[in-house]
Amino acid sequence: xxxxxxxxxxxxxxxxxxxxxxxxxxxxxxxxxxxxxxxxxxxxxxxxxxxxxxxxxxxxxxxxxxxxxxxxxxxxxxxxxxxxxxxxxxxxxxxxxxxxxxxxxxxxxxxxxxxxxxxxxxxxxxxxxxxxxxxxxxxxxxxxxxxxxxxxxxxxxxxxxxxxxxxxxxxxxxxxxxxxxxxxxxxxxxxxxxxxxxxxxxxxxxxxxxxxxxxxxxxxxxxxxxxxxxxxxxxxxxxxxxxxxxxxxxx
Amino acid sequence: xxxxxxxxxxxxxxxxxxxxxxxxxxxxxxxxxxxxxxxxxxxxxxxxxxxxxxxxxxxxxxxxxxxxxxxxxxxxxxxxxxxxxxxxxxxxxxxxxxxxxxxxxxxxxxxxxxxxxxxxxxxxxxxxxxxxxxxxxxxxxxxxxxxxxxxxxxxxxxxxxxxxxxxxxxxxxxxxxxxxxxxxxxxxxxxxxxxxxxxxxxxxxxxxxxxxxxxxxxxxxxxxxxxxxxxxxxxxxxxxxxxxxxxxxxx
Numbered sequence: 001x002x003x004x005x006x007x008x009x010x011x012x013x014x015x016x017x018x019x020x021x022x023x024x025x026x027x028x029x030x031x032x033x034x035x036x037x038x039x040x041x042x043x044x045x046x047x048x049x050x051x052x053x054x055x056x057x058x059x060x061x062x063x064x065x066x067x068x069x070x071x072x073x074x075x076x077x078x079x080x081x082x083x084x085x086x087x088x089x090x091x092x093x094x095x096x097x098x099x100x101x102x103x104x105x106x107x108x109x110x111x112x113x114x115x116x117x118x119x120x121x122x123x124x125x126x127x128x129x130x131x132x133x134x135x136x137x138x139x140x141x142x143x144x145x146x147x148x149x150x151x152x153x154x155x156x157x158x159x160x161x162x163x164x165x166x167x168x169x170x171x172x173x174x175x176x177x178x179x180x181x182x183x184x185x186x187x188x189x190x191x192x193x194x195x196x197x198x199x200x201x202x203x204x205x206x207x208x209x210x211x212x213x214x215x216x217x218x219x220x221x222x223x224x225x226x227x228x229x230x231x232x233x234x235x236x237x238x239x240x241x242x243x244x245x246x247x248x249x250x251x
Numbered sequence: 252x253x254x255x256x257x258x259x260x261x262x263x264x265x266x267x268x269x270x271x272x273x274x275x276x277x278x279x280x281x282x283x284x285x286x287x288x289x290x291x292x293x294x295x296x297x298x299x300x301x302x303x304x305x306x307x308x309x310x311x312x313x314x315x316x317x318x319x320x321x322x323x324x325x326x327x328x329x330x331x332x333x334x335x336x337x338x339x340x341x342x343x344x345x346x347x348x349x350x351x352x353x354x355x356x357x358x359x360x361x362x363x364x365x366x367x368x369x370x371x372x373x374x375x376x377x378x379x380x381x382x383x384x385x386x387x388x389x390x391x392x393x394x395x396x397x398x399x400x401x402x403x404x405x406x407x408x409x410x411x412x413x414x415x416x417x418x419x420x421x422x423x424x425x426x427x428x429x430x431x432x433x434x435x436x437x438x439x440x441x442x443x444x445x446x447x448x449x450x451x452x453x454x455x456x457x458x459x460x461x462x463x464x465x466x467x468x469x470x471x472x473x474x475x476x477x478x479x480x481x482x483x484x485x486x487x488x489x490x491x492x493x494x495x496x497x498x499x500x501x502x
Contacts, residue, residue, distance in 0.1 A: 010372040055373070075369065085372045118326065121261040121336045122306070126373060 004094045010085040011055045018049045033081035047100040053236030060244040062100045108243040111186040111202040128238035134209030142208040142215040143175040153225040160195035203231035255313045255345045261336040262306045269300045284332035298351040298495045304487030311495040313351045359494040362437040362453040379489035385460035393459040393466040394426040404476040407445035454482035
């Protein structure tokens, strides 16, 4: 059977989801746990790569197995073999041709900012601190300018392979900013992302919130298709893969 | 001048607030930071000891200094010398005879429970997981039985010095339980605490929430002045010193 899992992880100690030579990946640790449960090492298909240090609240992955564990028991079985910074949240059977990456309609990322002079000892792994008071209304006005179908070269790290292939058009269906106390969260939903796109978009909205850029300048920056017109790339630790949407029912 | 600081810390990596021989304490790290800022090592008076692994959202401490740094700059000055798991939140000048421990009217602790089959990778340092669905109404009924002035020997770790001296009467002015999603928080406000009192009280309320004790049995347990009648001592990592109250104005 083909099984879709939703997993959450604290990315602090990992080089990203995908197996890599330069560090310990979430996928590698996950496959170790699966091997301990299933007796073999299933090939897993992730919904996306995430960068080193990026977190996930509901990453999606699928794998084929002929194990006899009832599907609803799979989360607990794998969780007993995982470190506490990775958890399986749910499991469901999906059609044989389901692929967690290609079946995804859109993904939502959150970027979390601690908008305070003083860091929180409890949240410092999961927010990036911006001491200057951010104007969330201005950030929302600029966020609206990013919605729609655009060439997002301006929000793409220089030297990425998508940019090299001219594959830089994506559709952002929602982009908005919310303040809860000291925490300002940027939410972006799109059908796909370029390399570092959310972190550059977040850095650009912080420029707007700090009064260093206007919404009109964000529109002009997007139109210019020029990375140098956007704000800085924000650090990985504030970024969360929040949701991945599929057609229902999946099985 | 006598300065009152409010500080927050993640207690995971410390043996408690107080300097001890068996590990690194918050006070020791704090004094190292103060020495780097002030050039000497002020004696600090904490509002309480906290146990190893216990956290604080607003611990209070005071110290005397003749430094010329304006009081409102002290938090930032000390924070630059502290590790990220300890932060100074605020500073104010208080009368010379103010003592953070003796001047405190009451202190509020929170005990945080993750009431879920699955742990959170982001909150696992700050909650203790209880998989069985807790009945918060029953817990609140039992919490009310704990309010008032009682001999709290039942909620005191065996062998504590307070118990040995018969100094076991305290007044709980508020005890209540709140659920927010999967997180159940027990809040206790009292004029003082016996050793492990909140963690044993929390363990007792979890017994009630799980249907293994009734509110009447909690009353009977309290009346018995017998530690063995109460629930287990919950782990340190769910416990937060939440607030310390002083007379206003303090200076």
